[in-house]
Amino acid sequence: MTIQGIEDDLGWRLGVLFRAYLRAADAATAGIPGDHRGRQVLAVAAREEPRTQSALALRLGIDKTVLTYLLDALTEAALVERQPDPDDRRNRRVVATARGREFLAEADRRMALAEDHVLSSLGDADRATLRALLGRLAAGLHAADPVDDPCRMMMEIGSYS
Amino acid sequence: MTIQGIEDDLGWRLGVLFRAYLRAADAATAGIPGDHRGRQVLAVAAREEPRTQSALALRLGIDKTVLTYLLDALTEAALVERQPDPDDRRNRRVVATARGREFLAEADRRMALAEDHVLSSLGDADRATLRALLGRLAAGLHAADPVDDPCRMMMEIGSYS
């Protein structure tokens, strides 16, 4: 049996990749309020027009209170607007402004370069494979997310000696 | 052109996966000081016996000051020891105790279950493919990490309008 180093650890690999992605993404989105998360909010606002902020937050996997701050900053920069919902005035619909869509297009262009940088170890075919596998995983996990309970998952395993 | 949703975004996929992994990993390592990061420290201590704490921190991609706290907790639980280096008394060699190795074996068993849970959307072949691709990516990124400068990478791209 081979003595395995930490680089064989799935968590280590994910951590290295995720940190590198965050750094590249934040560099690529510098100038957009909220950096990479601001861009994600902008992208959902522009492409999906969620009916409520809660729906937007759930979609991105962030807290609704965090979203408030991000939206404040994006609104101040005139990249998105909070529009009242005539059907239910408790709701705010988040829509991207024309300026927001321009920023998003530019951000997408820069993000493509950032992703190229992060994935530079892989050829085109492997990149496509990785994206597909990550897509399947994320889709399954995100669907299970709200009900997901790792404590229950681990309940019958027992404790450390 | 298809309107793409946020689930097509690489960052969103990575974020969903990484958050799910962290939750599962922390549940699997509950009882080990520092949770999933404590286990990583323990794993490196047991399998690589790094010569200095700085080397250990660099290997895990965490700050040396954070490592101090993690080692304090792991030491108090008698899972690792800080041994003075006779060759250079500034250094501390971190080694796992027998008890630490027992905890690590148990943690590995539970981590395998946690990973099964996170990867449950994929079959065995796809899991192996994913692990291999992540391994290549992380190896490349970790090697480049110390010198990596995303600001320089983005320098010639320009700014938002």
Place this chain on the structure above:
DNA sequence: TATTGTTATACTCTATAACTATA
């Protein structure tokens, strides 16, 4: 003077709960 590791401090991020306005 440079380096290892520790400590202290401050800053960011996140989570919790309280509050408003609508329903």
Place this chain on the structure above:
DNA sequence: TATAGTTATAGAGTATAACAATA
């Protein structure tokens, strides 16, 4: 009463810098 969103507060996590010991 219940929900959408906001605000305020506290907690955890992280980074910065100052410090002690050794080289």
